[in-house]
Amino acid sequence: MIIRSIDTSGVIGVGSVDPVGYSKDDIFELYLPEELFAQYQGPVVLEYESYGASSAECIYKTINQHHYGRECDDQWSRQWYEQREVLESSIFQSGRNIIYFSCMAGYRENLMIRNVRIRLNSATLEKGSVFKRNELVEVDLGKFIDEAKVIEQIKEKVKVIALGIHQVPVINSYIINVTEGAYAYRFIGNTQGLKVKIPVDRRKVTDHDAELRFFYFDMEYRTWKAAEIQVDGNGNEFIEPNPGAEYFAGLIKAPEMPEAEVFTPNIFKDMKSADPSTGIQLISPPEISQTGEASVNYSFQIPSGRNGMQPSLLLHYSSDGGSGWVGQ
Structure with a gap:
């Protein structure tokens, strides 16, 4: 049986087709009927067509927060390729499934993806190895919370995952990522009432007139949004993260303005x-x-x-x- 994405195609990454890097069309949604998938035990085949990338291994993808892909010696080319990947069924779920794609560093152009679908009929599968997931790196909570007492209370309830550039949706080109220690962080678990600070790499903050903000990815709107910053009694800034959301610190580039000169x-x-x-x-x-x-x-x-x-x-x-x- 074949289940197709409700999204027909997308332009991935930053390039001549999409110079800004809008994330809305990097994401594909598929809905698996509960009565069909609940009892399914076999592997799942992810199928799609890619323009620019010939190897599926060289296309980064995140499926329900499980990450796949790697850097490889694949050259960007002007043609469409049929891709087929055998994946573990455990990464999928009944109902809504989210897949978003990303370009590897070697590509200087946009990728295009279309006809995303999954195949559940294991009887027709070709023999081959199952694609392995990329390992996630858990980060010490002390990087985000100063109080040791609070860390001790929540360390069993909350986990923070460090994410690379290909493990989050593309960030608009007018935002400079200045996050320290990772490209972004994902907070998993019961984050209600949790107050954290996103570490900022001050070496990257070269433009002191630029506005420093914290961003999170809103999956419903498929875009990065500015997180609400709160200030405690000591003047420290913090945010209250949403469970499962990705966060990073960024500078909004100011538009270039003509310089003023003194009139004589x-x-x-x-x-x-x-x-x-x-x-x-x-x-x-x-x-x-x-x-x-x-x-x-x-x-x-x-x-x-x-x-x-x-x-x-x-x-x-x-x-x-x-x-x-x-x-x-």
Whole structure:
């Protein structure tokens, strides 16, 4: 049986097609009927088409917060490839399943993904090894909470996972990630009432005029949002994390503005005044010949054309001519 994603296609990462890096179309949702999947014991095959990446192992993907993919010697190419990955059924669940894709560092262009689907009919599976999940790195709570008493109370209830750049949805290019120790952190467990601070790498904060914010990923809206920052009685900033959400510290890039200069009255002293007669060819007065007729010559300045071709046009008038416009 085949279950298809409700999302038809997506542009992954940052590149010429999506220079900002919007995360909305990096995510694919699939819904598994409970009556069908609850009793299913076999492996699950993830199938999709990728544009730019020929190897499925070189495409980072996160399935219900389980991470797959690695850096490899795959070259980005302008064609579509059929991908097929055998995965453990334990990473899937009845109802809503979330898959988001990410580009490896070797790709300087967007990837495109389409026709995402999973196959449950194990009788038709080809022989092959099951793709292995990437191991998660758990972080000491002391990195986020100063009070040892609080850590002791919640260490069995809350876990913090350090995440790499390919384990979270793409961050918009106008935000600079300044998180210390990891690209982002995920809080798992009962986080109700928990107050934490996201560590900031001050070495990355080079623009002191930029605004420092903490962001979390809102899966419902498929975008990064600014977390609400609270301040305690000692002036320390903290956030209250949502369970299962990813957080990072970031700087919002300010748009480039023209620099202001001090005005001085003599700033234009060396500037020459404009001459309105520049480029105007004046007509000379008629000249009288020895035989008594008056004549005038006037040449036209024609811009040069292709290959430097420039015609030479001259208007000649003589009072001894006929009664035409120019004495003809």
